[in-house]
Amino acid sequence: xxxxxxxxxxxxxxxxxxxxxxxxxxxxxxxxxxxxxxxxxxxxxxxxxxxxxxxxxxxxxxxxxxxxxxxxxxxxxxxxxxxxxxxxxxxxxxxxxxxxxxxxxxxxxxxxxxxxxxxxxxxxxxxxxxxxxxxxxxxxxxxxxxxxxxxxxx
Numbered sequence: 001x002x003x004x005x006x007x008x009x010x011x012x013x014x015x016x017x018x019x020x021x022x023x024x025x026x027x028x029x030x031x032x033x034x035x036x037x038x039x040x041x042x043x044x045x046x047x048x049x050x051x052x053x054x055x056x057x058x059x060x061x062x063x064x065x066x067x068x069x070x071x072x073x074x075x076x077x078x079x080x081x082x083x084x085x086x087x088x089x090x091x092x093x094x095x096x097x098x099x100x101x102x103x104x105x106x107x108x109x110x111x112x113x114x115x116x117x118x119x120x121x122x123x124x125x126x127x128x129x130x131x132x133x134x135x136x137x138x139x140x141x142x143x144x145x146x147x148x149x150x151x152x153x154x
Contacts, residue, residue, distance in 0.1 A: 015119035016132060017050070019112045021098045026105035030054070038111075051090040051112040057102040063095060066107065087112075 024030050041047045054066035090112055098110045122132070 012126070013119060013123055015115040015117065015122045016135065017112065017114050019094075019110065021101055022109045022111070023102055024107045024109075026103075026107075030107065030109060046115075046117045048114040048116050049111065050087045050114060051110070053086075053090055053095065053110045054107060055095050055099055055102075055110065056107040057099050057104050059104045061104060063099040065095065 038049070042049055056064045056066055058064060090110060095110065098108060102108055125131070
């Protein structure tokens with residue numbers, strides 16, 4: 001699993017960096033069922049996991065960091081590969097911001113990753129003087145809602 005980042009050597013060759021905050025309800029802690037899919041994306045060089053951290057928002061609103069080995073993942077997973085994904089790019093401020101999106105009693109995985117599939121495009125654009133000045137995501141729920149509205153109009 002390719003995780004380490006040497007900023008001076010890698011930055012010119014990197015693809016866009018994204019993050020995800022994945023919330024787990026209080027009664028359904030992470031079970032690790034998605035980790036094989038994440039591993040597959042890494043193995044196929046689609047993404048590179050830079051940081052993977054877990055946090056829980058307590059009832060009083062405080063945040064508690066969780067070690068991946070303490071999350072309680074089920075099955076025969078080799079979590080050491082994900083435990084080693086720690087570049088230090090995610091800091092306490094990032095974790096507080098991620099925690100702000102959580103409901104009290106819920107936990108979350110915070111994933112920071114490079115889109116390695118886009119690295120050649122990003123490198124070519126940077127070399128031509130272009131730079132990415134905005135990006136975003138459209139939530140799947142918004143797409144479904146729009147499609148439902150369009151169906152209702154027809």
